[in-house]
Amino acid sequence: MPVTELRHDGPPDCFRGPVADPVNGYSLVPGVALCRDTMSRNPNRNKVKVGIWTGSVGECRELDRLLLISGSKVRAPCAPTISFRRIALPLARLYIKSVPNIANPTIFLSIVRRLLPWTAGLSIILLIGGLYLTFFVAPPDYQQGESVKIMYLHVPAAWLSLFIYIVMSVAALGTLVWRHPLADAAQKAAAPLGAAFTFICLATGSLWGKPMWGTWWVWDARLTSVLVLFLIYLALIALWEAIEEPGRAARAAAIMTLVGAVNLPIIKFSVDWWNTLHQPASVFRISGPEIATSMLMPLLVMAFAATLLFVTLHMMAIRNEILRRRLRRLTMLAAEQSDAPTYAAGEAAR
Amino acid sequence: MSDPLWGFIVAAYVIAALVIGGMTVKVVMDYRSLKQALSKMAGASPTRHDVP
Numbered sequence: 368m369p370v371t372e373l374r375h376d377g378p379p380d381c382f383r384g385p386v387a388d389p390v391n392g393y394s395l396v397p398g399v400a401l402c403r404d405t406m407s408r409n410p411n412r413n414k415v416k417v418g419i420w421t422g423s424v425g426e427c428r429e430l431d432r433l434l435l436i437s438g439s440k441v442r443a444p445c446a447p448t449i450s451f452r453r454i455a456l457p458l459a460r461l462y463i464k465s466v467p468n469i470a471n472p473t474i475f476l477s478i479v480r481r482l483l484p485w486t487a488g489l490s491i492i493l494l495i496g497g498l499y500l501t502f503f504v505a506p507p508d509y510q511q512g513e514s515v516k517i518m519y520l521h522v523p524a525a526w527l528s529l530f531i532y533i534v535m536s537v538a539a540l541g542t543l544v545w546r547h548p549l550a551d552a553a554q555k556a557a558a559p560l561g562a563a564f565t566f567i568c569l570a571t572g573s574l575w576g577k578p579m580w581g582t583w584w585v586w587d588a589r590l591t592s593v594l595v596l597f598l599i600y601l602a603l604i605a606l607w608e609a610i611e612e613p614g615r616a617a618r619a620a621a622i623m624t625l626v627g628a629v630n631l632p633i634i635k636f637s638v639d640w641w642n643t644l645h646q647p648a649s650v651f652r653i654s655g656p657e658i659a660t661s662m663l664m665p666l667l668v669m670a671f672a673a674t675l676l677f678v679t680l681h682m683m684a685i686r687n688e689i690l691r692r693r694l695r696r697l698t699m700l701a702a703e704q705s706d707a708p709t710y711a712a713g714e715a716a717r
Numbered sequence: 718m719s720d721p722l723w724g725f726i727v728a729a730y731v732i733a734a735l736v737i738g739g740m741t742v743k744v745v746m747d748y749r750s751l752k753q754a755l756s757k758m759a760g761a762s763p764t765r766h767d768v769p
Binding site for chain 2: 698
């Protein structure tokens with residue numbers, strides 16, 4: 368079958384080149400075209416596809432750079448123009464191509480294998496840098512003295528405890544709405560990490576509170592709402608462990624996560640809504656941070672290091688979850704096969 | 718370091734290090750045990766085509 372290559376030299380939705388069966392150079396007849404996607408670097412994906420050509424520019428899916436197979440029809444090329452579509456379409460294509468790929472566990476594992484050394488290395492470097500700035504550069508506070516050094520640990524842990532819950536809420540939506548195959552794994556993997564960072568936040572806050580407030584704990588709105596967050600994390604971990612069937616556990620955990628998300632604005636605005644002992648926000652403010660640059664820098668470096676550490680541990684935990692599911696499938700397969708002769712013998716005995 | 722506050726500071730950093738270290742060790746050990754179990758299963762278990 369003769370194959371003609373069409374060059375893509377206009378906007379992403381325009382194609383030029385000789386066609387096998389030209390009518391005045393190009394056919395204007397809409398229809399179904401047999402196309403070969405040559406843009407993919409994966410040779411397995413370089414297969415003949417059926418592209419639906421509606422006759423209007425930009426409405427032929429899967430067409431980017433094509434090999435037109437004899438008999439196919441193509442619209443006349445259009446003049447190159449700079450438009451929103453020229454930027455938006457490649458981005459949309461990239462999203463459409465990459466998201467299902469990331470959703471593929473095997474592809475996700477290969478991405479994790481490549482990314483992990485970088486995120487782990489960078490988080491260690493940032494952590495060392497942050498600790499250096501904390502202990503050797505940042506000055507003591509005029510009121511808190513050296514105990515301000517606990518803040519460089521407490522505040523990033525508090526931010527992360529909220530951030531991880533947001534990640535879990537998005538994953539919960541992914542499970543319930545988009546049925547993303549990795550969403551429940553991401554959610555399950557994030558819960559223990561969220562609990563750990565929330566525990567660090569509570570413990571370091573308590574260790575800061577004793578010398579500064581004179582007490583380890585008060586039933587303050589901010590402290591109590593963060594404690595509730597910690598309990599929600601523990602409840603989610605327990606829920607995952609309690610339900611054996613992963614699909615049901617994922618849906619139950621997703622619903623509980625979304626219900627628990629109501630606690631996030633309560634935590635954030637508790638210091639504004641109620642008269643609390645805990646201080647109000649001093650970094651993320653509309654009027655800008657209230658703390659000095661010499662203290663802000665170590666705080667931001669530590670926060671970035673903690674976030675990267677979470678990303679690293681989260682990727683590792685998702686990888687573990689994928690492997691656990693593979694192991695489960697293989698175990699069930701082996702059990703099915705070992706049961707098969709018994710079943711066959713039972714059927715034969717009847 | 719003679720400041721009495723240092724006890725609280727050190728305690729906070731030690732707790733954080735223990736929690737983060739424990740979390741990291743758990744994830745790494747989990748990965749190793751899963752890989753080991755999978756390689757055992759791959760050696761012993763039937764393939765998809767073997768299933769009747």
